[in-house]
Amino acid sequence: MADVRIFGPVISTYVRIVEVVSHEAGLDHEVIPTAAHSDQNRHPFGKVPVVEVDGLELYETVSIARYLDNRHNGGALQSNDPVMQAGMDRWISVADSYLFPLFEHGLVMPFVMHRYAGQPLDEDRIARNLPNIAKSLEFLDLEIAKDGAWTGGFTLADIWLYVILRGVELTPHGAAGIAQCEHLKAWIAFTAMQPSIQATRWESEG
Ligand SMILES: N[C@@H](CCC(=O)N[C@@H](CS)C(=O)NCC(=O)O)C(=O)O
Incomplete structure (x- = not known):
């Protein structure tokens, strides 16, 4: 199983943002095709992506990206200033x-x-x-x-x-x-x- 499991469409802006950040953090990642607003989608507002990582279930891309960068990449994608x-x-x-x-x-x-x-x-x-x-x-x-x-x-x-x-x-x-x-x-x-x-x-x- 990949480190980061991304639930969303294979072609999606916000799914790709999570893929890029995962790659930057050296985490392997997979996209599990899930349509927005489908029964399988666990986002409370029907959006994609939802992400499983480190036993957590995360949604909202800015929160996911910051978590991956802070926890797994030493915050390299964010300035300290x-x-x-x-x-x-x-x-x-x-x-x-x-x-x-x-x-x-x-x-x-x-x-x-x-x-x-x-x-x-x-x-x-x-x-x-x-x-x-x-x-x-x-x-x-x-x-x-x-x-x-x-x-x-x-x-x-x-x-x-x-x-x-x-x-x-x-x-x-x-x-x-x-x-x-x-x-x-x-x-x-x-x-x-x-x-x-x-x-x-x-x-x-x-
Ligand atoms: N605020 C959400 C926005 C995500 C978003 O808009 N994703 C698009 C796909 S790239 C989506 O879910 N579209 C379906 C819809 O808006 O109904 C986030 O940051 O994750």
């Missing part, structure tokens, strides 16, 4: 509260439903959300250009933002939007080389 820590927490919160919901519902899911469930592409929904998506990408680009934003070393914030943005980049509209953001694009390309990112590539990434 309170100012840097506040910055990292801010970016994770921005990613969870604003970026993921916007990107997921406005762009990524319409393509997932089209590509994997054979549904017609919901062009209207994408068109409605594209202006805000473009604005968010531009904001991230400007923040990196201004002061590096979350990019001071490889931390949980990098993992959150990379995995979320990678899903966006795998759509044609997202790829076109990111291509216009010079600094963000360079950061994505650089972060993609991290061994834990390489080791957890989605099948759709080729």
